[in-house]
Amino acid sequence: MAAVEGWEDVPAQVRRRHAELATEIEEHRVRYYEQDAPIVSDAEFDSLMRELEALEAEHPALVTPDSPTQKVGGGAAEGFTKVEHRERLLSLDNAMDDGELAAWADRVARELDGIDYHYLCELKVDGLAVNLTYEHGRLTLAATRGTGRVGEDITANIRTIKEIPQQLKGDDLPALVEIRGEVYLPTEAFEELNASFAAENERRKAENEERAKEGKRPQALLKLFANPRNAAAGSLRQKDPLVTASRPLHMVVHGIGAREGFVIDCQSHAYQLLRDWGLPTAKHNEVVGTLDEVRAFIKQYGEQRHSVEHEIDGVVVKVDEIALQGRLGSTSKSPRWAIAWKYPPEEVTAKLASIKVGIGRTGRATPYAVLAEPVKVAGSMVQYATLHNQQVVKAKGVLLGDTVVLRKAGDVIPEILGPVEDLRDGTEQEFVMPSHCHECGSELRPMSEGDIDLRCPNAEFCPAQIRERIAYLGGRESLDIEGLGYVAATALTQPLEPADAPVKNEGDIFGLTVEQLLPIRVLVRDPKTGMPKLDDATGEEREVAFFANLKGQPKKNTTVLLDNLAGAKERQLWRYLNGLSIRHVGPVAAQAVAREFRDLDRIFAASEEELAAVEGVGPIIAKAIVEWYQEDWHREILRKWREAGVRFVEEAPEEEGERPLEGLxxxxxxxxxxxxxxxxxxxxxxxxxxxxxxxxxxxxxxxxxxxxxxxxxxxxxxxxxxxxxxxxxxxxxxxxxxxxxxLGLPTGEEEPAEVTTEGADQG
The missing domain is CATH 3.40.50.10190 (BRCT domain)
Structure with missing residues (x-):
């Protein structure tokens, strides 16, 4: 982001925290919207966003068009064609308590003073947002929300959902209409689907024992879905529509986007029109006239939320009249005429067995809780919970051996709210944050003044950081290399006695050979505990070749990895920059820098001032890029990539043409x-x-x-x-x-003496 007026007046610590929050939120959005694999709860994400909003409210100079507070959703995932929505899909602001709901209603009342209006209440379905385009009544496109502007084309998969019509009913159909809604998997169907997967896994395990005796490769086990939302999203993003067709998906429509050829006066009336066209509209709607009636609707379904056929996480409240929706307008990302009341996430208690510390790709040391036994919360089994950093552990007062309260709103990893102190028996012990990295032995410390997080400073040689960076480099948000997931990254970065690991850092990736891969062996681990399995005869840990078969020949994963590494030498420029794991540089900032410079060498030759002037960057990110390049071993990574044939330069896309209203x-x-x-x-x-x-x-x-x-x-x-x-x-x-x-006004640069509004509709 370009420096704006007042930027220098914002304290450095505040600017740093703002950049950290923005980066973390963007990464969580990528996991949620693109990977269907969130690692924080809805409540935790909301907390991060609210902290960011509070910083920007106190320091308006931090607000830029590229801030997460000004954007909708995440990016479009890889593997599907990108399509632009005709009209942007917005996200809803949340009300977490009655005070926030009342404050929203008061703002609406002030803006609509003296005008009669109504509230439309409907359930907030926890599914995947989808946009359907019908032209002259025929379904021509279906896309995910994506960024709100650009989504993924999932038309072939949407066509397999029986209740979504290919052709709308009726004679007087509009030339164009966008229909918004949520695709979901009913709760009962989700449980049946996972049960069928579990049964199939048991069958495969039994068969694999026989296959092992015969020296045959074991069958892979099916991965159970974490929750109905992930099941729906994963089903819709299948490359084979037949797989999608086998899943009992449903849809509920709740809005209209771009439209031509018809007018609607109220959203509730629009639902009747949608039903007449044959579309599946929500069953649990109600139009009310007062805020107390809204509260009654919220209370009713809060008590009945498990009786609804699908997962819900709240209630959406809208001003029903379309003309008044237009008058209220919207912010850069959210309509002012609607709000989402969020139900408190479900809570359970569980025994805390231990607290471990993981080291991330930028060296951040993150404590996480390990439960004594997996527990079911919000529809899925979990055994781990995030604790963020050592100060959070202390602030929550959690002791080892505590019974703790877990809260989870349908995400993969829940959060610990705190201990149940009345259940303590005196054997509990205080958690002590390790002073050294458990993988490389380096002393953990803050990397800059004001940092709360501790980090391992040994970025060049720490096995954990190298492993995490390689896995991130191969991920969707970086080079998207099939065959270079976390397991492969672990195998590639472990030492081969007596030789070194084939991959000592990112620079070695593009130079890998078959000869380097075949000797790699990995431990066989129990899928439930993660512990290495022991050989029945010797009692030693079992190892298997990762890239070679029983005859010592390359497995399919070897060919897949090497072929995809070769193809990854011509990716978009921003993907290389993002894949270098430069602190504060996420996909959004990487795209902004790449769009401006179009050359990786030019990026690293630029000064902090030149980088900071790029829209969407700013001084913190600029400094991080410059400091990264000052390390000799970082420059060596780029040298190896260049010698391997990685394309460092890209042409400007053809679509970047004239912008006739630039500057207005x-x-x-x-x-x-x-x-x-x-x-x-x-x-x-x-x-x-x-x-x-x-x-x-x-x-x-x-x-x-x-x-x-x-x-x-x-x-x-x-x-x-x-x-x-x-x-x-x-x-x-x-x-x-x-x-x-x-308008009859002068067309030159001079200001007119008198401005008229002839020809304008004064409303």
Missing amino acids: TVVVTGTLAGHTRDGAKEALVVRGAKVTGSVSKKTDFVVVGDNPGSKYDKAVQLGLPVLDDAGFAVLLESGPAAARAH
């Missing part, structure tokens, strides 16, 4: 006849304009529709050019000069 600041207010509010904003942004939510002297045009509110009044007061639907069309098609001429 535009405000959109009211309900337009030809565009939805978000559709109008999208049309402006893609042409280069900056769309803001407030009118000022720096505003170039104000676009108004029905019920424009106070923004129109302020535009007239300031003498700004005001465009109605017709004028807006001129602006989009012919540019600002033509739009000013449409």
Whole structure:
């Protein structure tokens, strides 16, 4: 992000924490939206986001268009064609308690003072957000939410869901309509699916014992889904639609995006229209007139949440009238006319066996709890829980041997809320954070002033960091190399007595040979405990060749890995930068830098000032990039990659053409006849304009529709050019000069003596 006014006045510690939070949130979004494998609970993610929002509220200079607070969702996952939504999908702001719900309702009431309106209450389905496009009644595209602007094309898989019509019913069908909804797996079906997987695994285990006696390769076991949401997402992202068809998926539609050829007055009325077209709408909706009735709806389903056919994590409350939704508008990522009430995550108690410490790819030492036995919480079995850092452990007052309260809202790893002190018997012991890395012996310490986290400073030689970096390099958010997952990264980075490990750091990846891979052996581990299995005859730990078969010949995974490494030499530039595990540099920042410089060598030759000036970067990330390159062994990684034929330069994409509205600041207010509010904003942004939510002297045009509110009044007061639907069309098609001429205003650089609003719809 480019430095903005007031940036220097923000304390360095605050800027550092802001950058850390932004990076961590972006990584969690990648795991949730792209990998369907979140590692933090909804509540923990919400806490990180709220901390970021609080920092930005106190220090507005931290707010940039690239901040997680200004964006929707995550990226689009690899493996599917990327498609742009005609109208952006927004995310909902959350209300975690009655006070926040009441505050939202008060804001709505103030904005709609004197206007009659209603609330539409509906259940918040815990599924995968999907956007269906129908043209003249025929389904032409289905896509995931993705970034809100760009998603994945999953049309072939969506067509296998029986209740989603390929052709809408009726005669008077619109030319175009986007239908928004959630694809889900019913709770009962999820349990049956996992039970069938478990039964199949038992059959395979028994068969594998016989295969082992015959010297045959064992069959792989099926991976059980963590929860219904992951099951639905994983089923929809199958490359083979037949697999998707075998899963009992359902959908519930809850909104309309871009549309042509019809008008709706209330969202609840739109649901009847959707039902008439043959679409599966929600069964548990209610239109009410007061906030107390909203509270009653929330209370009712809070008590009945397990009786609903699908997982829910809250209630969505919307202003029902469409015109008033347009008047209320939205922020950069969330509508102001709707909010999601989040139910408190489910809680269970469990015995804490131990607290271990993991070392991440940037050296961060993270304590995590190990439970004495797996427990079922929010529909899945868990045995580990995050504890973040040593200060969190102390703050929560957790002792080894405690019975602890776990909270989980459908994610993979829950969080520990605290101990049940009344159950202590005196044998509990305080957790002591290790002073040294358990894998390389280096002393753990903060890496900069003000850091809370302890880190292992031995980035070059620490086995844990090397292993984690190699696994990250092969992951979807980096080079997306099939065959280079965590298990392979572990095998490649372990020493081969008496030789060194084939991969000592990232620089060795592209030079791997068959001869290096065949000798690698790995321990056979129990899938439940993770402990090495012992040989029945000798009592020693069992080892097997990882890349070679029983005859010493290369396995399929050997060929797959080497072929994909060769293909990975021509990836997008940002993927190499992100894959280097530079602290603070995540996928978003890497893309911004790569888009600006188009050359890896140019990136590392740039100064901190040049890097910080890139939109979406800033001084903290810039400094991290420069400091990374100052290490000799880091430059050696790049040298090896270059010699291996990795492409360090990329051409600018052809689609980066003219942006006729570049430099303009535009405000959109009211309900337009030809565009939805978000559709109008999208049309402006893609042409280069900056769309803001407030009118000022720096505003170039104000676009108004029905019920424009106070923004129109302020535009007239300031003498700004005001465009109605017709004028807006001129602006989009012919540019600002033509739009000013449409209003009868001078088209040059000089300011007009008098501004009229002739031709504008004053609402």
